[in-house]
Amino acid sequence: MKTVLIADDAIFMRKVLGDILQKNGYEVVGEASNGREAVEKYLLLKPEFVTMDITMPVMDGVEALKVIKKIDSNCKIIMVSALGQEDMKLDCIRAGAKGYIVKPFREGDVLEQVKKLNFL
Template sequence: MKNVLIADDAIFMRKVLGDILRRNGYEVVGEASNGREAVEQYLLVKPEFVTMDVTMPGMDGLEALKVIKNIDKNCKVLMVSAMGQEAVIMDCIRAGAKGFIVKPFSEGDVLEQVKKLNFL
């Protein structure tokens, strides 16, 4: 598992996640600033996994997760959310998310979640 699509409405967060993943041998093959772009990029670049912010304008991360799951039931999506969104986290797990990266996060937090994907 080496290529990833990063979906987050904050350019800074995309950069931080991208830098962490690149430093650890992953290739960022696409970026999206909202859920609709995430779905379009998923179809275009066919990443091995996706990091998806929950809160984005237009189509949010949960809705984008559901659309991507309908396209590819085997997709691996890690949701990225702020602390205190437990109900949202449960909704995302029910919709098929494979894990969570909770903001604020460390490099270790991100890598721990990504490594879990290899065992799913």
């Protein structure tokens, strides 16, 4: 079972993503409510991939992505953004994100991005 860390400042979004991923055979090994916590939990838990919200307190998702990529260049991170932040997509991909999901999303949107990580 592939492991995932979910980073989002909204409890509801962590729950929605967690439910989708668990229902489809992924194990949620941790959750983070800000970018700094995401970096710390990534180092501690070593998940096989991360879903990372862009807009979070303390450290935003883009900065957390960059920090994690410096530590582990092979990390697999899917960025999650709100409508209106689509202009961030290219910046995230350039920084090393492996996928990008726009809220509100459907289950199929999430699974499509996870499948692109080449686990299947």
